[in-house]
Amino acid sequence: MRFLFKTDYDDDIRLLPHSGYVYSYGLLLAVLLIAPHVLSSYLMSQLVFVCIYATVGVGLLILTGFTGQASLGHAAFLAIGAYTAAYLQQFDVPFPVYFLAAGLLTGVVGALVGFPALRLQGIYLVIATISFAFIVEEILARWESVTHGNEGMRVKTMQLLGTSVSRDSPTFYYLCLAVLVLTIIGTLNLLRSPTGRAFVAIRDSETAARSMGINVSLYKVKSFAISAAITGFAGVLFAHKLSFISPEMFTLQLSIEFIIVILIGGTFSLHGAVLGAIFLVMIDPFLTYLKDDMPGVIAGVAAAFGAGKERAGHIQDAVAAFASANGLKGAIYGIIIVVFVLFEPLGLYGRWLKIKLFFQLFPLYKRATFKRQKIYVKSERNR
Amino acid sequence: MSYFRAENLSLHFGGLRAVDSVSFAVEKGEILSIIGPNGAGKSSIFNLISRIYSPTSGKIFFEDQDITAEPAFGIAKLGIARTFQNIELFENATVLSNLLVGRHVHSTTQLWQELLFLPSVRANEKAHRRRVEQVIEFLDLEPYRDKLISGLPYGVRKVIELARALCSEPKLILLDEPSSGLNVEETDDMSFWIRDMKNELGITVLMVEHDMTLVNRVSDRVIALNYGRVLAMGSPSEVQHHPDVVAAYLGA
Numbered sequence: 001m002r003f004l005f006k007t008d009y010d011d012d013i014r015l016l017p018h019s020g021y022v023y024s025y026g027l028l029l030a031v032l033l034i035a036p037h038v039l040s041s042y043l044m045s046q047l048v049f050v051c052i053y054a055t056v057g058v059g060l061l062i063l064t065g066f067t068g069q070a071s072l073g074h075a076a077f078l079a080i081g082a083y084t085a086a087y088l089q090q091f092d093v094p095f096p097v098y099f100l101a102a103g104l105l106t107g108v109v110g111a112l113v114g115f116p117a118l119r120l121q122g123i124y125l126v127i128a129t130i131s132f133a134f135i136v137e138e139i140l141a142r143w144e145s146v147t148h149g150n151e152g153m154r155v156k157t158m159q160l161l162g163t164s165v166s167r168d169s170p171t172f173y174y175l176c177l178a179v180l181v182l183t184i185i186g187t188l189n190l191l192r193s194p195t196g197r198a199f200v201a202i203r204d205s206e207t208a209a210r211s212m213g214i215n216v217s218l219y220k221v222k223s224f225a226i227s228a229a230i231t232g233f234a235g236v237l238f239a240h241k242l243s244f245i246s247p248e249m250f251t252l253q254l255s256i257e258f259i260i261v262i263l264i265g266g267t268f269s270l271h272g273a274v275l276g277a278i279f280l281v282m283i284d285p286f287l288t289y290l291k292d293d294m295p296g297v298i299a300g301v302a303a304a305f306g307a308g309k310e311r312a313g314h315i316q317d318a319v320a321a322f323a324s325a326n327g328l329k330g331a332i333y334g335i336i337i338v339v340f341v342l343f344e345p346l347g348l349y350g351r352w353l354k355i356k357l358f359f360q361l362f363p364l365y366k367r368a369t370f371k372r373q374k375i376y377v378k379s380e381r382n383r
Numbered sequence: 384m385s386y387f388r389a390e391n392l393s394l395h396f397g398g399l400r401a402v403d404s405v406s407f408a409v410e411k412g413e414i415l416s417i418i419g420p421n422g423a424g425k426s427s428i429f430n431l432i433s434r435i436y437s438p439t440s441g442k443i444f445f446e447d448q449d450i451t452a453e454p455a456f457g458i459a460k461l462g463i464a465r466t467f468q469n470i471e472l473f474e475n476a477t478v479l480s481n482l483l484v485g486r487h488v489h490s491t492t493q494l495w496q497e498l499l500f501l502p503s504v505r506a507n508e509k510a511h512r513r514r515v516e517q518v519i520e521f522l523d524l525e526p527y528r529d530k531l532i533s534g535l536p537y538g539v540r541k542v543i544e545l546a547r548a549l550c551s552e553p554k555l556i557l558l559d560e561p562s563s564g565l566n567v568e569e570t571d572d573m574s575f576w577i578r579d580m581k582n583e584l585g586i587t588v589l590m591v592e593h594d595m596t597l598v599n600r601v602s603d604r605v606i607a608l609n610y611g612r613v614l615a616m617g618s619p620s621e622v623q624h625h626p627d628v629v630a631a632y633l634g635a
Contacts, residue, residue, distance in 0.1 A: 009508075009509045009512045009513070010505075010509075012479065012512070013505060013508055013509075186498045186499075189497060189498055189499065189500035189504075190494075190497055190498055192500070192508070193492060193497035193500070193504055193508070194483075194486075194487055194490035194492060194497070195494055195497050196497075197476075197480055197483055197484050197487070198484070198487060200473055200475070200476050200480065200484075201473050201476075201484045201487075203473075203475075204472070204473035204474050204475055204476065205471045205472070205473060205474075207435060207467070207471055208467065208471035208472065208473065209473075209484070210435070210455040210456050211433050211435070211455065211458070211459060211464070211465050211467075211471075212459055212464075212484050212485055212487055212488070212547070212551065213456050213457075213458075213459030213460050213487050213488035213551065214456055214484070214487055215454075215456045216456065222494065268475070
């Protein structure tokens with residue numbers, strides 16, 4: 001185990017506390033930078049989606065993880081970002097301008113959503129954000145002069161510094177990666193400043209936050225705005241990656257996917273957003289495997305155990321029917337959420353920390369290290 | 384004019400008069416204790432002062448300024464800090480970040496500066512940290528800096544809450560039962576700290592307390608409440624021997 005001897009206040013402020021962090025994150029960055037030259041185009045495409053989902057995850061973490069305000073409406077923020085980009089593109093607005101405009105507009109909308117949300121707590125806030133998402137979805141479908149309704153909108157290839165950047169090019173991947181890295185650094189900066197501490201204070205005790213001089217309403221609105229703006233930026237990249245957007249892409253299921261990203265990854269650290277995004281993006285290839293290969297494999301196993309040819313064929317058909325059933329994806333999402341909430345509430349990053357500590361302390365690791373106890377009654381009535 | 388003044392303060396919940404036209408004044412640099420049986424309205428008075436509740440009627444003055452209509456988050460800016468009876472710490476944060484939240488009223492940085500973590504933000508952070516470090520030394524909290532609140536014992540949490548209030552550099556501090564849940568030794572420490580706050584830091588103290596030993600040891604004056612009304616006011620021994628106070632505690 002490494003012991004840090006702190007000799008300066010900077011030791012507590014630094015983002016990378018010691019050389020180990022510098023090496024491991026440097027290595028990670030190097031791997032990510034050479035990835036386009038090594039990986040197949042399919043994997044690169046998946047990696048771009050990881051970057052986009054992780055960016056949204058970071059945005060959602062600011063609101064849900066650090067400020068404690070749940071939201072099931074982030075698909076709507078993503079949609080606003082995406083549609084702003086598609087709309088402004090029609091007037092030949094350059095990419096940097098509509099990218100910033102999308103973030104700004106989404107941030108303003110986020111702040112507006114934040115105001116009515118000030119009076120709402122917990123499950124009621126979730127309901128309010130769901131209804132916000134439905135309203136946005138409806139507007140996108142009906143406001144045909146701007147959004148082309150259910151026909152959807154085509155997103156033109158990105159023009160950056162006079163060259164066109166195709167959605168499958170390494171440049172586009174680098175752009176997504178840069179947005180993700182900058183978002184993470186900005187968020188980390190925020191979290192080590194008074195604003196970030198105010199967010200955490202509001203999450204843990206609004207009464208105490210108020211009595212410490214924190215303007216709870218103002219900071220909740222700020223949190224909503226920042227979270228929405230980040231999601232709006234991601235929305236622009238999302239639109240470019242898909243090259244076509246329509247209202248039915250920004251449904252409740254997408255909002256749930258974002259919740260999965262942070263819930264699976266871990267809601268207490270930004271690592272969670274990235275790990276959760278990787279996990280989520282891997283679900284689709286897994287489903288494809290389930291559909292294409294799984295029936296054959298199971299039938300083969302059945303045949304090996306002595307099932308006749310006809311019987312094996314029946315089994316193959318049954319498994320295939322199950323694997324391609326409607327709503328299987330939603331069911332899998334539901335199961336994943338339940339399993340994680342029950343067995344690993346700290347998420348993948350929490351699991352990683354536990355494994356790390358296990359080896360650091362071996363053989364003295366105690367399971368109870370990560371058990372959080374809430375013993376003392378808090379004055380909820382004073383909220 | 385008194386330093387801090389409550390005038391005919393009332394708080395009614397429907398028919399229940401939790402606080403019933405209470406008037407009192409706190410002089411600068413004194414330690415004033417509020418005692419009374421359970422449900423006498425002591426904590427309600429604290430919640431009125433820190434604006435968690437709004438008074439049904441009456442006014443509150445601090446440094447000759449009417450603060451009755453001040454928003455809750457504005458009270459700390461004026462220099463009034465408080466602790467809570469049931470401990471309201473930020474559970475899933477470290478002790479240091481809890482204490483740094485106490486510095487919130489003194490933070491001047493803007494959001495965009497914080498996003499970029501400009502040198503000015505860093506300088507501010509270090510200045511805050513220096514002040515926090517002084518409070519840590521004052522209350523002997525050195526072993527706990529990087530610990531999460533959720534893993535700390537009750538007695539330590541109580542001290543951290545006091546530390547967080549002190550970090551905002553208050554002029555007036557409201558202590559809601561500082562000794563509840565503490566053992567004899569910890570209560571002794573608390574009484575020294577309360578007196579040091581007055582003598583060394585020059586903070587005026589208003590506290591609600593049940594432990595009469597602590598009250599006798601530190602208070603300059605005592606107010607006894609029952610059913611939301613003031614029964615007696617004066618030196619600790621005067622109040623304890625006041626016939627109404629004896630009746631309230633022991634029954635007539």
